[in-house]
Amino acid sequence: MELICPAGTPAAFREAVDAGADAVYCGFRDETNARNFPGLNFSREELAEAITYAKKRGVQTFVALNTFMRAGNEDIWYRGAADAVKAGADALILADFGLMAHVAEHHPQQRIHVSVQASASNADAVNFLVDAFGAKRVVLPRTLTISDIARLARQIRCEIEIFVFGGLCVMAEGRCSLSSYATGKSPNMNGVCSPASHVRYRQDGQELVSELGDYTINRFPEGEAAGYPTLCKGRFEIADDKSYAFEDPVSLDVMDQIDALREAGVSALKIEGRQRGKAYVAEVVSTLHRALAASAEERGRLLSRLRLLSEGQRTTVGAYEKRWR
Amino acid sequence: MAKTAKATLALGPVLYLWQGEKWRDFYFRIADEAPVSHVYLGETVCSKRFHFTEPHLAEVIERLENAGKQVILSTLSLVTLERESRHLRGLIADSPYPVEANDLSALGMLHGTPHVVGPMVNVYNAATARLLASRGASAICLPPELPVTSVERIVGETPDVDFEVFAFGRLPLAISARCAHARAKGNIKDNCQFVCGDDPDGLPVRTLDRQSFLALNGVQTVSHTCQSLLGELQDLAAAGISRFRLSPQDCDMVAVAHIHDDVLAGRREAEDGLAHLGQIYPDVPFSNGFHHGQEGAAWIARARNTAHGVNA
Numbered sequence: 001m002e003l004i005c006p007a008g009t010p011a012a013f014r015e016a017v018d019a020g021a022d023a024v025y026c027g028f029r030d031e032t033n034a035r036n037f038p039g040l041n042f043s044r045e046e047l048a049e050a051i052t053y054a055k056k057r058g059v060q061t062f063v064a065l066n067t068f069m070r071a072g073n074e075d076i077w078y079r080g081a082a083d084a085v086k087a088g089a090d091a092l093i094l095a096d097f098g099l100m101a102h103v104a105e106h107h108p109q110q111r112i113h114v115s116v117q118a119s120a121s122n123a124d125a126v127n128f129l130v131d132a133f134g135a136k137r138v139v140l141p142r143t144l145t146i147s148d149i150a151r152l153a154r155q156i157r158c159e160i161e162i163f164v165f166g167g168l169c170v171m172a173e174g175r176c177s178l179s180s181y182a183t184g185k186s187p188n189m190n191g192v193c194s195p196a197s198h199v200r201y202r203q204d205g206q207e208l209v210s211e212l213g214d215y216t217i218n219r220f221p222e223g224e225a226a227g228y229p230t231l232c233k234g235r236f237e238i239a240d241d242k243s244y245a246f247e248d249p250v251s252l253d254v255m256d257q258i259d260a261l262r263e264a265g266v267s268a269l270k271i272e273g274r275q276r277g278k279a280y281v282a283e284v285v286s287t288l289h290r291a292l293a294a295s296a297e298e299r300g301r302l303l304s305r306l307r308l309l310s311e312g313q314r315t316t317v318g319a320y321e322k323r324w325r
Numbered sequence: 326m327a328k329t330a331k332a333t334l335a336l337g338p339v340l341y342l343w344q345g346e347k348w349r350d351f352y353f354r355i356a357d358e359a360p361v362s363h364v365y366l367g368e369t370v371c372s373k374r375f376h377f378t379e380p381h382l383a384e385v386i387e388r389l390e391n392a393g394k395q396v397i398l399s400t401l402s403l404v405t406l407e408r409e410s411r412h413l414r415g416l417i418a419d420s421p422y423p424v425e426a427n428d429l430s431a432l433g434m435l436h437g438t439p440h441v442v443g444p445m446v447n448v449y450n451a452a453t454a455r456l457l458a459s460r461g462a463s464a465i466c467l468p469p470e471l472p473v474t475s476v477e478r479i480v481g482e483t484p485d486v487d488f489e490v491f492a493f494g495r496l497p498l499a500i501s502a503r504c505a506h507a508r509a510k511g512n513i514k515d516n517c518q519f520v521c522g523d524d525p526d527g528l529p530v531r532t533l534d535r536q537s538f539l540a541l542n543g544v545q546t547v548s549h550t551c552q553s554l555l556g557e558l559q560d561l562a563a564a565g566i567s568r569f570r571l572s573p574q575d576c577d578m579v580a581v582a583h584i585h586d587d588v589l590a591g592r593r594e595a596e597d598g599l600a601h602l603g604q605i606y607p608d609v610p611f612s613n614g615f616h617h618g619q620e621g622a623a624w625i626a627r628a629r630n631t632a633h634g635v636n637a
């Protein structure tokens with residue numbers, strides 16, 4: 001199985017390549033990709049240099065153009081696709097049908113990967129994208145169990161890539177407007193979720209309050225570590241019960257299931273985290289790279305060390321395990 | 326020509342779990358009394374709920390058709406299980422009525438057959454709308470998140486497709502493999518006991534500062550606010566919108582339809598209509614922020630009248 005690694009900066013890109021990535025994914029410094037954060041992503045020149053660096057070492061580059069084109073400004077996305085093709089991208093990761101059709105027509109040789117944001121959650125959906133646009137790989141939404149994936153793998157005519165480590169979307173990706181409901185900015189339209197521009201922390205007596213837009217997302221008593229107010233990981237009140245209504249502040253880790261995923265027919269394992277620093281990327285990529293080749297016993301040791309990196313942060317296997325539902 | 330016809334009202338599918346008889350009686354009354362041209366039927370949120378309404382589907386369709394309503398069958402918006410795919414395939418193969426596709430698999434199966442594209446499919450630009458039209462889409466209900474600038478652009482650049490917008494109702498904001506509704510009541514999805522049936526208008530989610538925020542509807546999360554485009558109906562109709570979707574809430578939807586019909590026909594001022602709407606569906610603030618390119622929860626009052634500019 002290939003290891004697909006995130007890079008939010010040219011430095012993180014080189015670290016990922018050197019640490020053993022089979023492919024690195026990244027995006028341009030604008031709204032065309034779903035990690036449109038300040039200070040992140042690549043200029044045209046940086047992308048070309050990164051691709052050259054990767055190619056020399058036998059590593060592929062996937063360019064994410066996985067937001068939905070704003071009506072009237074489609075050219076921004078079309079130019080992004082043309083420039084990524086010209087720079088030598090091995091695949092474009094796309095979510096918008098209009099953009100997929102454009103790439104299939106104007107860059108017929110270019111490999112199309114279906115972004116998780118496209119929400120292809122079953123065999124008929126995937127085969128629709130294969131038939132309509134010639135998609136070669138699908139990144140599956142984090143809504144399926146491993147046995148669902150195994151069944152899917154037998155029914156579809158393209159490769160499967162899944163998220164195995166890092167941030168976890170609780171909601172079906174590409175179909176969530178929670179962020180824009182509170183802030184006006186969404187993953188689909190702006191490439192951001194719960195954007196920092198709308199985050200505020202304030203002290204209220206003994207508690208630290210985190211807010212997104214006009215809404216309180218969490219309150220942390222003294223001594224409790226305060227997390228970032230990602231909307232679906234907030235603490236809310238339902239009836240009289242205060243709890244994490246959608247999901248605890250956990251991150252995804254299914255590396256324990258590598259053998260089951262391989263058997264299920266998964267081609268590529270994806271690490272989330274283009275917003276992460278180069279040290280994190282280097283550590284995660286090198287460890288997971290070694291874990292993939294290691295014996296089951298050795299793998300356990302490697303992974304437990306990696307978990308220290310997310311100090312105190314709990315992990316979940318998410319929807320890959322049925323009970324999570 | 327689609328664009329010159331007079332705009333009409335459509336009733337979206339009931340998003341919540343209503344007991345079978347309540348669901349049936351709701352549609353009987355819609356058939357008899359509501360000024361809507363199109364009625365969408367079907368469970369779009371959770372396949373575990375199919376059996377509540379299926380026994381009543383035939384008589385509801387008959388009543389609606391006899392009343393001259395165009396019936397459209399809506400598909401599930403998140404399809405992950407084999408039995409869900411089978412159900413969808415059967416529905417599309419057997420349906421004598423147009424089908425509204427709410428996920429990519431339905432779009433694939435409907436290729437070449439005239440169909441409707443539902444608001445859960447991501448149509449953010451005319452390139453996508455035209456592509457779907459070339460595959461057989463004759464009508465598209467645009468995603469609620471779209472700002473009016475995009476709506477106008479898409480409608481203007483996509484001839485021969487009827488466009489619908491989400492004009493009334495709590496906004497469907499997200500859907501998950503996990504059931505937050507069941508979990509809130511101590512169950513999990515696989516053993517949910519259909520607890521979402523206890524909340525026919527959604528289960529309120531408040532912030533820790535007791536701000537009303539969202540509502541749970543099984544695996545779906547909807548807004549606390551009720552989107553209302555009552556003040557924008559006429560402008561949108563002038564821009565070429567063919568239909569306005571009224572999404573059923575647990576209130577007098579016949580009266581809701583009459584208010585929209587009156588405002589659309591120019592028999593009633595939007596401000597007056599909104600005040601009445603607030604009586605029919607009380608305690609839930611209106612929002613129209615998405616339409617204006619702002620946060621979806623916001624209420625943007627029309628410049629000449631700020632009387633309704635209240636929002637939580």
